[in-house]
Amino acid sequence: MLAMTLIYKFPHEIKTNAAGNQALVNFYHYCCGYTNTWITMDWSGLTYMDANLSAVVLAMVHKLKKDRGLKFYLNYQDLKGPMNIFWRNGLAHYIYNTGKQAADERDSTIPIKAFKTADVDSFANYIEKQLLKHRGVEDVKFGDKEKVKNSYFEIFNNIEIHAQTDMPVFACGQLFPQQNKLIFTLVDLGVGFLKKIREFTKDTDKITTAVDAISWAIKGHSTKTAAAGGTGLKKILFYCMKNNGCFHIVSDDCYWQFDGTISNAKIANPFVGATIHLIFSYNN
């Protein structure tokens, strides 16, 4: 039995919203106080987490392992009921490898995956075959399936241009059949929105806050110098407006969201990079 003295207890429930993001960020911030040691991720009280948030958890765990030499223990006994999905989608294996991988006999789980920004074919294949052709997703009727697919590619392109990192990009999706929606989450470990936008606008719009940086980007402005641009994010937002979709952008200390209207929340002790949640509705 490993001697684990550091234990981080997760809350009861974590969803794709500002409160859920803060719960995960609190875990990351706790771990940043330690190096080269084991930490137990105590999920005994966590009865539900949106499975697409696996991308955020894995991004955090990856960075903590790499930057701080941390190792994580996860008690697989806690992966019961709805939590079993985190064994089937591969997250638990990445956190704490027991040597055994789940067989997803029901083929009901969209796996978590990491990509280098140069892995365009791997990402395209994941989107086309593992996300949009997944059992349960394949037959749903989005407003425009091609636009849904293109939205994911536009985000990936933005990460490749702006994130300024060699670290992987983490992706995971989750179908919510009772709510007729598909959530897809993409996380990069780059510089976030504010740094580049603040520098780019220092003599013009003088953007100095994360919420203003995200708003600036979503309205179609761009820091790109190699080509004109800035249309990708605003087209995604427009599609969401017309098709009952939602768009969340998490960067620096801001959780920005469009869920019919725009709102934002401040994040305490923020994580790095940017997290995008795309929530598309469909009809059966």
Add this chain to the structure above:
Amino acid sequence: MTEINIAELIGTPNAIIQKFGLQVFDETVALIDSGNQVLLNFSDLKNTTTGFFHACIGNLYKKYGEDFFQLVNVSGLHKKEDWKEKYDEAINLVRNPDKASEIDYAIAKLFE
């Protein structure tokens, strides 16, 4: 006219990142500067993004202005419904960078 099969040039049918657009731009410029007209063949592509179109088509229009239409032809844009829209948008963004579109007005209203 010299044809560039884009999928062959960039080595993938997934033209989803800006750097592929820049690659097409560079190759096209090299051919034009050697005295050629160029045909950009999109037909073996599967996926594209606005970023790709801005980097190749937008940059080519920026460099050559209205001569672009003499120097660069395209084929295969009909393969996907929104590729012609992305092509047109890439040119219009360079022609009229400040011109607001329906999308711009709709998004501006959200922020009121």
